[in-house]
């Protein structure tokens with residue numbers, strides 16, 4: 001698929017996402033000569049800025065993100081693509097003026113991508129106004145709309161939003177972004193699984209004991225209380241990013257890498273997840289909130305002391321969940337998912353634990369260390385694939401130790417690519433394989449809805465964990481067996 005020039009129109013261009021991700025990603029694409037020549041970037045913001053002020057802001061955004069990478073020549077080329085449109089996105093005038101600007105200047109390519117980096121509560125209104133101003137008319141070029149998560153607040157609101165969007169757009173025009181799918185290592189999960197024949201025979205309930213997917217962050221919620229306190233960790237990370245990771249680990253080989261084939265297989269996984277009845281929620285899900293503690297040697301506040309968080313908030317900053325996939329491949333294998341803010345370390349890892357081998361062969365020997373095999377897929381900050389095995393220790397005695405076969409995903413001289421670079425380019429190519437189809441979002445909500453509903457009623461208490469820890473001890477109760485426990489270390493530990 002070839003990237004086509006377009007007018008990249010960014011709603012919320014002065015906001016945090018644009019500042020830290022979108023503008024730096026577009027700049028890096030330009031630096032790598034990946035942006036089609038005539039592409040223009042039209043920023044929409046409420047502030048009364050002129051072109052010069054916008055260019056100075058854009059420069060700052062890029063310099064802040066990667067100070068060492070800034071190149072004046074590239075920025076001169078990039079800045080020639082930038083425009084600023086001032087307007088209030090809740091007023092029709094903003095859209096009529098936008099339509100005039102785009103149609104009057106030959107400079108703007110006729111294909112238009114609208115990136116909605118705005119509050120989800122504005123999605124519906126903005127689309128309605130774009131449609132009223134005839135900006136979705138595809139007579140002279142395509143129209144694509146990129147929607148940031150969260151898509152809805154629960155199943156009902158997601159369905160209502162979808163019904164509203166359907167009035168203005170077809171599914172082919174909608175790009176629901178989950179930036180996890182753009183991460184290099186996440187895409188590598190598919191290559192690892194489907195390009196290596198030795199794994200396939202083992203990748204099922206006969207050999208795998210359980211799967212863990214962990215995303216931990218050492219940072220707190222910063223200045224995002226307005227959003228986060230209403231969302232919580234379950235909506236913010238589990239319903240979206242971690243369930244997507246689960247689908248990639250668990251899905252059947254798709255017919256091709258083409259968007260619909262991939263998405264069909266992901267949906268089949270989500271549909272096969274055993275529903276959690278309301279009365280079983282506590283056996284399947286755990287929530288907690290960070291209290292004050294120490295992170296990286298520094299004393300930090302608890303969640304309820306953070307700026308703009310109500311003192312009686314019981315929003316979860318840690319959520320863990322156990323799921324079963326009731327299909328032939330996975331029946332009986334628990335998938336444990338967890339995420340938390342202000343944890344000991346920031347890392348995202350998929351850890352696959354194989355069954356214990358039979359041990360009678362070693363009876364009567366000094367062998368003590370006999371760990372199961374693990375496959376670790378490190379997503380960030382380190383990108384790696386690691387297979388842990390047991391080997392004999394050198395020496396006269398029959399002793400064993402764990403070792404690992406390591407495959408780094410990137411070599412030292414290979415630069416990491418931010419997920420947004422990949423995804424923003426895919427929009428220009430019309431490649432939707434790494435964007436979510438509505439049924440994926442819908443089934444993901446179906447899975448977590450019973451948990452959210454139960455938590456919404458139980459409002460008087462939430463367990464806490466000290467900032468800087470690996471989360472609450474009590475979350476252990478999710479495990480099916482005594483031998484299972486959260487895997488946080490990336491090096492093998494003899495148990």
Ligand code: BG6
Pocket residue numbers: 217236237
């Ligand atoms: C976002 C969440 O979608 O993902 C944030 O809203 C979270 O709360 C972030 O911090 C994590 O993304 P990444 O790419 O930093 O792992």
